[in-house]
Amino acid sequence: MSSRGRSPSVQEMLAYWERRAPSYYIEDPFGRAILRAFIEKLQPKSLIEIGCGNGELLSLYKNIPSAVAVDWSENMLQRANLRKARHFLPNLRLWRHDITQCAPHGQYDVAVTRTVLMHIPPDSIEKTVRHVVKCADNFLIFEYFENVPTEQLAAHNWLHDYVPLFEKEGCELVESYVRQDMPQVLFQFQKKPGVMADAKEA
Ligand SMILES: C[S@@+](CC[C@H](N)C(=O)[O-])C[C@H]1O[C@@H](n2cnc3c(N)ncnc32)[C@H](O)[C@@H]1O
Numbered sequence: 001m002s003s004r005g006r007s008p009s010v011q012e013m014l015a016y017w018e019r020r021a022p023s024y025y026i027e028d029p030f031g032r033a034i035l036r037a038f039i040e041k042l043q044p045k046s047l048i049e050i051g052c053g054n055g056e057l058l059s060l061y062k063n064i065p066s067a068v069a070v071d072w073s074e075n076m077l078q079r080a081n082l083r084k085a086r087h088f089l090p091n092l093r094l095w096r097h098d099i100t101q102c103a104p105h106g107q108y109d110v111a112v113t114r115t116v117l118m119h120i121p122p123d124s125i126e127k128t129v130r131h132v133v134k135c136a137d138n139f140l141i142f143e144y145f146e147n148v149p150t151e152q153l154a155a156h157n158w159l160h161d162y163v164p165l166f167e168k169e170g171c172e173l174v175e176s177y178v179r180q181d182m183p184q185v186l187f188q189f190q191k192k193p194g195v196m197a198d199a200k201e202a
Contacts, residue, residue, distance in 0.1 A: 007121040008155060010100070014072060016156060021075030024054055026115075031142070034177055034186055035114065036060055038140050044109035048135060050099050051116030055080030059087045070097035070104050100124045103134035111136035115184075118144040118157055125160050126168070133169040139189040141166070146183035162187050170195035 008016070035057065039047070045065050049057060052069035053076050061067035069092060071077050077094055084092050097104045100120060111132055120128045132139065141162055149159055162185075163173055171189040178185050 007123070013119070013121075013156060017071075017073040018075045021054060021073055021079060024076070026056065030181065031114070031179075031184070032057065032060065034179075035112070035140065035142060038175075038177075038186060038188060039064075039110065039112075042110055042138055042140075044138070046106075046108045047110045047112065048104060048106065048108040049112045049114075050097075050104065050132060051113055051119075052076070052080050052094070055083035055094075057112070057114060058083050058089060058092060061092060062087065062089060065091060066108075067092040068104070068106065068108070069094050070099070072096060072098040099131055100128050101131075103131040106135060108136040110138045110140060112140045112142070114142040115144060117141065117160060117162070120158070120160075122158055122160070125158070125165065129162075129165045130169055133166065133171060133191065137191050138174075139166065139171065139187075141187040141189065142184065143187075144183060145185040145187075150183065 039060060047061055047064050047067050049069040052058065052071050055069065058069060058080065067089070069080060071080065074096065077096060080094055084094060113132065117125065117128065143162065144157065144159065145162065146159070153159065166189045170192050172192055174188040174190050176185055176187045
């Protein structure tokens, strides 16, 4: 839910992230530690991060045999590639992908998003969650969340109700970590047994 008027267009959103890339940085060691703990518990052999930005989380994937990170912004990906080289991550591949358009190629044990789905407008969130669900079995969805917004949201931010969105795609909530220091929740979902990988493709 954005508290402003019309949603920005797709072109405006992409242009926004291309512009943000050179200065984009979140210093959040606590958030990294939370995510690391969830990943270590799942022990994935393969993982995809959707909307990896400039690659701040990539070093968390060092010991995962097959890791992929995608983003729709060229400028973000350029920086993520530099980070891949700096951290020496031969197990990691990066490519350009718009998650609102379709599911990324491949099947992964775990899909991760951090502060990505909160930037998907309400009219695209259902199909976007469908695309996320299609590519993995477990999901670590680390997003802005509070029951009622305490502040007016910026034009490119939305509050989505992740539990019903993922349940609609055949997933169940396994665990969630509610941060006390900021309105952010890490939701761990898993696909319910018997949910076909491609049964729900639009
Ligand atoms: C707030 S940044 C978070 C980056 C990274 N997840 C992190 O935590 O450092 C949001 C990222 O989502 C990407 N993004 C937004 N919409 C996207 C889309 N439709 N498909 C793929 N990436 C998208 C943006 O380009 C940006 O890099």
